[in-house]
Amino acid sequence: MKSGRTADDCRTPNLPVRRRPQPGGGGDHPAARASAVPSATATNSPSQRDRHIQLITERGRLGWQRDVQYGRRSLGEVAMMRYTQLLGRTLRARSLPAQKVEAAVGCKLMNIITSLGMPLSRKSA
Numbered sequence: 750m751k752s753g754r755t756a757d758d759c760r761t762p763n764l765p766v767r768r769r770p771q772p773g774g775g776g777d778h779p780a781a782r783a784s785a786v787p788s789a790t791a792t793n794s795p796s797q798r799d800r801h802i803q804l805i806t807e808r809g810r811l812g813w814q815r816d817v818q819y820g821r822r823s824l825g826e827v828a829m830m831r832y833t834q835l836l837g838r839t840l841r842a843r844s845l846p847a848q849k850v851e852a853a854v855g856c857k858l859m860n861i862i863t864s865l866g867m868p869l870s871r872k873s874a
Contacts, residue, residue: 835859 795803805813814820836855842848 831863832856832859835862 801813801817804816808816832855835858840848840851842851
């Protein structure tokens with residue numbers, strides 16, 4: 750059985766074409782600019798990234814990590830991961846003072862559990 754439709758009936762309807770925004774800005778917005786112009790109060794001092802790159806070229810990557818205490822962030826992230834693995838992602842107390850107590854008890858518990866896994870070492874000779 751034929752449906753009685755022609756090829757012209759199966760075409761998609763004429764929808765408006767959406768244009769992508771141009772990389773240089775532009776567009777229909779009255780405040781759009783073609784280029785980024787620094788403001789009158791902008792300074793040309795080196796950014797944090799530039800200072801870090803300068804330190805890396807002067808002292809090497811390991812010297813830079815030592816100078817900026819690069820490993821501290823990793824230690825903080827690992828501590829939070831251990832806390833959430835042990836006690837969960839949320840506090841169960843509803844009031845702020847009770848939440849503070851719950852967090853303090855959780856830290857104390859985590860320290861006790863960590864100390865149980867630490868080996869007893871003594872200085873020899």
